[in-house]
Amino acid sequence: MTVLLTAVVCGALAAALTGRIRSIADSDSRWLRSGLHVGLAAAGGAGAAGLAGTGSVGAGSVGAGSAGALPELIAFAALAVACGLLVPIDLAVHRLPDVVVVPMYPVLLATLGVTSAVTGDWGALGRAAAAALALLAFYFTLAFINPSGLGLGDVKLAGVLGLFLGWLGWQYVLIGTLAAFALNAVVALALLLSRRAGRHTGIAFGPAMITGAAVAAWLSAGG
Template sequence: MDWWLIVAAVTAGLYGALAGTLVPHALYRLSVEPGEAWRASAPCGHALGGWAGRARCAACGGRYGPGALWPAAATAAACAATAAAVGVRPELVVWLLAVPVGVLLAGVDRAVRRLPDVLTLPLAAGTAALLGVAATLPGAAGSWPGALLGGAALGGAYLLLFLAHPAGMGFGDVKLAAGLGCALGWYGWGALICGALAGLLPASVYGAWLMLTRRAGRGATMALGPFLVAGAWLGVLAGGWAVRP
């Protein structure tokens, strides 16, 4: 590995660690059941403001949500690995901005089986727009039309799955798939298929295991978001590595 790639990976990892420490506050506020308003106060009763930061009350110092260790570690590792696989290319900035959002979405879905529009829709629109900018810069290794087609393809595939079996999948998964498909489509159909399978197959195995061990019934729902996010990340790594010189 070249020295500049090591520097990029270390820098991205440090950025990821910092970004990950800002996730817990938003994770706490957004982890509510469908139809409920976002949390505006901590369990201690003090009002909460803003969206980024640690899950500790500014007034009394009490902890009201998840710690920063796992979000910081997950975001740092994902950002460092992404930089190492993709290299110093314009699209790397897009991936580094998307990783903390993906970690946040995975955390919210795992907590309350929900993928909020306030995250999934900006992720999809922002990824598409920023990749359009990246495509105009020297050194870009992907295709913006391919990204748009990937978003439409993966989003459309999950829409069909949702329509076929609404009880087993939420519409938030469809919106998330559109954004993730946009990222995967940037590197072509191979990355798209790889990322889609890397998310769907482990989720199917996990769901089957839950039923076999009777930890969930046939009509139960599971958090699909973490699998989709992880699979898309692996697909981006594979796509970025494949196009490196």
């Protein structure tokens, strides 16, 4: 029941923000009119409900673990909605707007911080913060070396996803990051082979980053 309810709430929130994302993107692209953001947010919400409370966080008492699952669910669901909005925006205009990405830092830190306070597992929050800093540094270095390949929006999103994946565990930070680059390479190769893109055609990297994080989260929940 929680899975269905969270999926419905996340999908409804994304639907309510349809006009907002068109305004943010300053575009009426088919990606923004397709309803893709609603489906992605709903699917992400279902995944958030399935993931919350299943990890190593909350290893204290059963009561503490149950109480900690609620703020964790809110964190994951909020990220699901944000990512649902970001994917079509990036596909449409190759941008990851600050107005969507940046607020996720305080949202995740606050909700995951509450989870740690309830469960007593402060190590998970420290790991999440460390992973966010690590991915910020890594992506910033890549963007500095090759600014045409990665933008600052990708760098900021990397920090957000680092918080999420770091909360799950260092192995998932690695899996999510590697999966993102692998998926992007597959997409780029497919576009080249189909002649829908050239060697210098820009490809939105945000969707691959988000998909890679989703793959890692799925694996963390036991597949």
